[in-house]
Amino acid sequence: MSGQSNQPREPREIPTAFAIAEALRIAMASDPNVILMGEDVAGGGRRPEGTDEMGGIMSVTRGLISEFPNQVLDTPISEMGILGTAVGAAVTGLRPVVELMFMDFIGTCLDPLLNQASKFRYMFGGKARIPLTVRTVTGAGMQAAAQHSQSLYWMTAGIPGLKTVIPSNAADAKGLLLAAIRCDDPVVFCEPKGILFLSTDVPEGDYEVPIGKAKIVRVGSDVSLVGMGATVGMALQAAEELARDGISAEVLDLRSLAPLDEDAILTTLAKTGRLIVVDEATPRCGIASDVAALCVDKGFDFLNGPVRRVTAAMCPVPFTRVLEEAYMPSTARIVEAVRSLI
Amino acid sequence: MQPTPEILQVAYRTMRTIRSFEEKLIELVNQGKLGGFLHACIGQEAIAAAVCAHLKDHDYVSSTHRGHGHCIAKGVDVRGMMAELFGRSTGTCRGRGGSMHIADIEKGMLGANGIVGAGIPLATGAALTAKLKKTGGVGVAMFGDGASNQGAFHESLNMAANWQLPAVYVCENNGWGEFTPTEFVVPVKDIAERARSYAMNSMIADGMDFFDVYAKAGEVIARARRGDGPTLLECKTYRFTGHYVGDPLVYRVKAEADEWINNRDPLKLFEARVTGEGLLAADNLRSIDEEVTERITEAVKAAQEAPFPDPSELMQDVYAVN
Numbered sequence: 140m141s142g143q144s145n146q147p148r149e150p151r152e153i154p155t156a157f158a159i160a161e162a163l164r165i166a167m168a169s170d171p172n173v174i175l176m177g178e179d180v181a182g183g184g185r186r187p188e189g190t191d192e193m194g195g196i197m198s199v200t201r202g203l204i205s206e207f208p209n210q211v212l213d214t215p216i217s218e219m220g221i222l223g224t225a226v227g228a229a230v231t232g233l234r235p236v237v238e239l240m241f242m243d244f245i246g247t248c249l250d251p252l253l254n255q256a257s258k259f260r261y262m263f264g265g266k267a268r269i270p271l272t273v274r275t276v277t278g279a280g281m282q283a284a285a286q287h288s289q290s291l292y293w294m295t296a297g298i299p300g301l302k303t304v305i306p307s308n309a310a311d312a313k314g315l316l317l318a319a320i321r322c323d324d325p326v327v328f329c330e331p332k333g334i335l336f337l338s339t340d341v342p343e344g345d346y347e348v349p350i351g352k353a354k355i356v357r358v359g360s361d362v363s364l365v366g367m368g369a370t371v372g373m374a375l376q377a378a379e380e381l382a383r384d385g386i387s388a389e390v391l392d393l394r395s396l397a398p399l400d401e402d403a404i405l406t407t408l409a410k411t412g413r414l415i416v417v418d419e420a421t422p423r424c425g426i427a428s429d430v431a432a433l434c435v436d437k438g439f440d441f442l443n444g445p446v447r448r449v450t451a452a453m454c455p456v457p458f459t460r461v462l463e464e465a466y467m468p469s470t471a472r473i474v475e476a477v478r479s480l481i
Numbered sequence: 482m483q484p485t486p487e488i489l490q491v492a493y494r495t496m497r498t499i500r501s502f503e504e505k506l507i508e509l510v511n512q513g514k515l516g517g518f519l520h521a522c523i524g525q526e527a528i529a530a531a532v533c534a535h536l537k538d539h540d541y542v543s544s545t546h547r548g549h550g551h552c553i554a555k556g557v558d559v560r561g562m563m564a565e566l567f568g569r570s571t572g573t574c575r576g577r578g579g580s581m582h583i584a585d586i587e588k589g590m591l592g593a594n595g596i597v598g599a600g601i602p603l604a605t606g607a608a609l610t611a612k613l614k615k616t617g618g619v620g621v622a623m624f625g626d627g628a629s630n631q632g633a634f635h636e637s638l639n640m641a642a643n644w645q646l647p648a649v650y651v652c653e654n655n656g657w658g659e660f661t662p663t664e665f666v667v668p669v670k671d672i673a674e675r676a677r678s679y680a681m682n683s684m685i686a687d688g689m690d691f692f693d694v695y696a697k698a699g700e701v702i703a704r705a706r707r708g709d710g711p712t713l714l715e716c717k718t719y720r721f722t723g724h725y726v727g728d729p730l731v732y733r734v735k736a737e738a739d740e741w742i743n744n745r746d747p748l749k750l751f752e753a754r755v756t757g758e759g760l761l762a763a764d765n766l767r768s769i770d771e772e773v774t775e776r777i778t779e780a781v782k783a784a785q786e787a788p789f790p791d792p793s794e795l796m797q798d799v800y801a802v803n
C-alpha cells in the first residue's frame with residue numbers, strides 16, 4: 140500500500156459500495172482516460188432540473204456524474220454494445236470501467252469478453268493492451284430470483300486472458316478495484332451482494348491490493364477454510380463457532396480467482412492438512428472444484444482427509460426464502476463440513 | 482373496431498384488477514411482508530387489457546420485469562400470482578420464480594422476464610411455431626422503450642419481417658428506463674420509427690386510451706393472423722410509480738408525473754368515456770371495483786395461509802429426466 144504511515148489512525152468504517160465509489164473517484168481524478176460506462180450510472184443526473192442521487196441500481200456511483208461530467212457515460216440498455224464499445228475503447232487508448240448491473244446479464248454480452256478482450260493480447264502477438272474493468276454484482280440472498288442472483292465468476296475465471304477478482308470487504312474492494320482499473324488486462328471485478336452494504340475500516344487515499352494474491356484473514360492450525368467474496372464472512376463466523384469447541388480454523392480469502400494464488404492455498408493446506416472451500420457459485424466446473432483439484436494434484440502429500448466443497452446447489456436460484464436458504468452455502472454448512480473431517 | 486359492452490366490462494375488470502393488485506403489493510412491501518425485486522405497472526393497465534382482449538390461450542405473450550399486468554390480462558390466476566409473490570407452494574411457479582418469472586404456458590403467458598429484451602425473441606419464436614404448425618395463433622412481445630435498445634429487439638424484428646411471422650411487438654413507451662429518460666438513450670422521436678429499418682408495419686397508439694389501443698391492436702393482430710406480417714405497435718404511456726417498489730423517485734420531476742397521473746389515468750379516462758357515451762353505467766363499474774377488491778383481499782389471505790415449499794423440493798424440475 141502506498142501512502143501508508145506507521146502512525147496509528149482512527150478506523151474509518153464505510154460500506155463496500157462507498158469504498159468502490161472512492162476507488163472510481165481516485166481512478167478518474169488521477170487518469171482522464173478512465174471512463175465509467177453503464178446503465179443509469181448517472182440516472183436522471185444529466186437533466187438540468189434533475190439530481191445525481193441515483194448512481195446505478197445499487198447507488199454505487201451516486202454523485203460521480205457531477206464530479207466527472209466528461210468521464211461518466213450513461214448508456215442505453217445495450218449490454219452487447221456497451222461491452223463491445225468498451226473493448227474497442229480500451230484497445231485504442233481509453234481505460235474504461237463498465238458497470239454490468241448484475242453478472243447474470245453477461246448472457247447478453249459475452250462475446251466482447253469471451254472472443255475479443257480476452258484474446259487480443261495473445262492473438263495479436265502481444266501487441267495489444269486491453270485496460271478494461273467490468274464491475275458486476277454477484278450472489279444470492281436478496282430474493283432477487285433466478286436471473287439476478289447468480290455467481291458466474293467461474294465462467295470468466297475459466298477464460299484465458301481474463302482476470303477475475305472478488306473482494307470480501309470494503310477495504311479490499313477499494314484496493315482491488317484500483318488495481319483492476321490500472322491493470323492492462325481485462326479484469327472482471329465482482330461485487331457480491333452480501334458485502335456491498337457491509338462496512339469495514341477503509342484507508343483513505345490511493346492504494347492497490349495486488350491482483351493474484353490471496354490473504355490469510357484468520358490464523359489457525361486444524362483446518363483451512365478457503366473463501367471468496369461473501370463466503371469469507373461465513374467462513375470467519377464458522378471459525379468463531381468452531382473455536383468454542385477447540386477447533387482452530389485458518390481462513391484464506393482468495394481475493395483473486397484468476398489468476399489463482401496456488402501458493403497461498405498450498406501453504407495453508409500444508410499447515411493444517413485439511414481444507415474446505417466455500418463458494419457461492421454452483422458446484423460444477425467452478426472455483427471450488429479448481430481449488431479441490433489443486434489440493435489433490437499439487438498438495439496430495441499434505442492431505443489428512445478429503446477436500447470438501449461447500450457451494451450453492453446445482454440448480455437455478457430459487458425465489459422463495461426457504462429454498463434460497465437451502466440453495467446457498469452457510470456458516471452452518473461449513474461447520475458441518477468441518478465436523479465431518481475432524 | 483368498436484368493443485362491445487361485454488368486452489368493455491371484461492377490460493375494465495382487467496384494468497381494475499391490475500391496478501388493485503399493484504396497489505396491494507406496494508402496501509405489502511411497505512408493511513415488510515414481501516421480499517425480492519418488484520416492479521409495478523400502474524398507469525400502463527390499458528395496454529395490457531386492450532392487447533390481450535384480442536388474444537386467446539393459443540396466442541402467446543412474452544413479458545418483462547414489469548409483468549404483472551400482462552399476466553393478469555392474459556388470464557393468469559391472481560391467486561396464484563399473489564401466492565407466488567409470497568413465495569408459497571400454491572404460487573403460479575410454486576414459489577420458485579417470484580415476481581419477475583411468473584409464467585403460465587397453458588394460458589399463453591411465456592413469462593415475465595428479468596432480462597431486458599429477452600422476451601422479444603421468445604414471442605418471435607412463438608410466432609414461428611404458430612406459422613410452421615399453422616395454429617392460427619400469434620406471438621406478442623410486450624416490452625419497454627428501454628428494451629428497444631437491445632440487439633435482441635433489432636434481430637427479432639429483422640427475422641420476423643424476413644419470415645413474415647404472425648408477430649406483434651408492443652412497445653410500452655413510458656418515457657423512462659429505470660432512472661434514465663428515454664430521450665437520453667433513444668435518438669429517434671418515436672420507437673415506432675425503428676420498424677422502418679425492417680420494412681415492417683408500425684403504428685403508434687395512445688397507451689392511456691383503452692379504445693385507441695384496442696382498435697390498433699385489433700387491426701395489427703388480425704393482420705398478423707391473416708398471414709400479412711408483423712407490426713411494431715408503440716403505445717405512449719407513463720409509469721405512475723417508481724421503477725421498482727421502494728424507488729425514492731428523486732430523479733424525476735414531480736410536475737411531470739403529476740401531469741400524467743392527474744390528467745391521463747387510463748382507468749379514469751376509460752370511465753369518463755364509457756359513462757359519457759352510455760356504454761357502461763357507473764354503478765356497474767363500482768360493483769366491478771368491489772368484486773375486484775374482494776378478490777385481491779381473498780388472494781392475499783389465501784397466499785398468507787398457504788404453506789412454503791419444502792426445502793427438499795430444491796432440486797426438483799432442474800431437468801425433465803434426472
Ligand SMILES: Cc1ncc(C[n+]2csc(CCOP(=O)(O)OP(=O)(O)O)c2C)c(N)n1
Pocket residue numbers: 178216218240244247546547595596597598624625626627628629655657658659720724
Ligand atoms: C439485460 C438487462 N439489462 C439491464 C437490466 C436492468 N433493468 C431492469 S428494468 C430496466 C429498465 C427497462 O426499461 P424499459 O425497457 O423501458 O422498461 P420499463 O422498466 O420502463 O417498463 C433495466 C435497465 C436487466 N434486467 N436486464
Ligand SMILES: [Mg+2]
Pocket residue numbers: 625626627653654655656657658659
Ligand atoms: Mg420504459
